[in-house]
């Protein structure tokens with residue numbers, strides 16, 4: 201749906217004159233002498249402030265992800281992009297957001313931190329999306345809707361048709377978190393920005409790209425939305441080490457694809473093996489690098505595994521996930537250790 205971005209944005213952000221750092225004012229690369237940022241002339245290259253807009257990283261990402269560099273926001277993990285959605289669009293104490301439930305916990309934590317009402321709308325019993333029910337929870341103060349596909353902690357993709365109904369029916373920002381998109385076969389929404397002016401798509405280097413430690417998250421959206429996020433972010437929000445390491449990972453995508461193939465192959469082996477275990481009651485279908493399993497005694501098995509030195513995620517207390525553990529697909533060795541331990545559970 202077309203959006204009125206001015207009406208959607210917090211007035212103070214719409215009017216904001218952002219901090220202009222030295223490296224913003226001087227954008228060229230030809231200068232030889234840098235005396236503009238009060239840096240120490242020694243200890244190169246770490247003496248210099250990094251590129252505030254991460255141009256080299258975005259250039260390379262643009263080729264890989266098939267979006268324009270101006271349509272990319274980079275943050276200190278996706279978590280920064282999630283927080284910025286609130287800080288840019290939601291007036292504390294007045295506005296609200298609507299989200300599917302269950303889903304990734306950070307959407308609610310950031311809402312609470314920013315004093316923004318969070319309206320969870322339960323997915324269907326099979327964790328599929330009901331667009332109409334989601335839209336019914338929106339009102340004139342709803343600024344964003346949170347969708348996650350494949351969804352965490354379940355692993356299933358939401359149906360494309362229902363997502364489109366939300367995008368077409370909601371006059372605000374529709375966030376589509378595709379952190380696990382690399383593991384699924386669906387068409388990425390980031391490649392449909394021309395068709396959908398109101399979507400904001402999240403990707404991350406933390407999952408398929410094996411780089412959770414460097415904290416690099418991405419948001420893809422049309423340029424006016426990206427421009428607002430760049431205004432509000434900390435000037436040097438992505439440090440030099442992260443930018444360098446990101447370029448290094450992207451220089452060898454063959455390796456990333458090998459990891460992906462191995463993880464998907466392990467998933468194919470793991471699901472039926474887990475389903476055979478006496479403790480397993482049900483496994484939910486997954487398109488991600490993890491699966492949700494309903495087990496005979498989630499709390500007991502969780503504690504038993506800890507004693508075996510194995511950590512999984514206990515989702516027993518999450519609505520619609522009662523009795524469930526969320527299990528990441530690990531290396532063949534790790535997966536076998538888990539299966540072996542669970543075969544011995546009494």
Ligand SMILES: *Cc1c(COP(=O)(O)O)cnc(C)c1O
Nearest residue numbers: 277278279304352379404406417
């Ligand atoms: C892991 C995960 C992320 C990644 O967050 P980062 O801050 O980029 O590490 C984002 N969204 C979901 C749903 C996730 O599960």
